[in-house]
Amino acid sequence: MKxxxxxxxxxxxxxxxxxxxxxxxxxxEEYRRLTKSMTGGSGLEPKEFNAFLDxxxxxxxxxxxxxxVEKMNLEQSDLIQTIKRSRTxxxxxxx
Numbered sequence: 555m556k557x558x559x560x561x562x563x564x565x566x567x568x569x570x571x572x573x574x575x576x577x578x579x580x581x582x583e584e585y586r587r588l589t590k591s592m593t594g595g596s597g598l599e600p601k602e603f604n605a606f607l608d609x610x611x612x613x614x615x616x617x618x619x620x621x622x623v624e625k626m627n628l629e630q631s632d633l634i635q636t637i638k639r640s641r642t643x644x645x646x647x648x649x
Contacts, residue, residue: 557581561588597627
């Protein structure tokens, strides 16, 4: 099947459009691939991200530069959000 994806860009009224053929799952993967490059930062270096993650897991809070989260790429910020949600579920279950 032929798909056309129209993805909003950072500028107002701007978008990226692409066409390709494949299955519905392929359309979802293509959308994620394209939006990944436009969301979040370029990503923290592994050493910097690991230090941030270790600190967050040890103290259950973010004591780093407030702008560090904006520098994370999509995978890094998704991981932090997943951990936050997990901690919330655990706290609610133990309350």
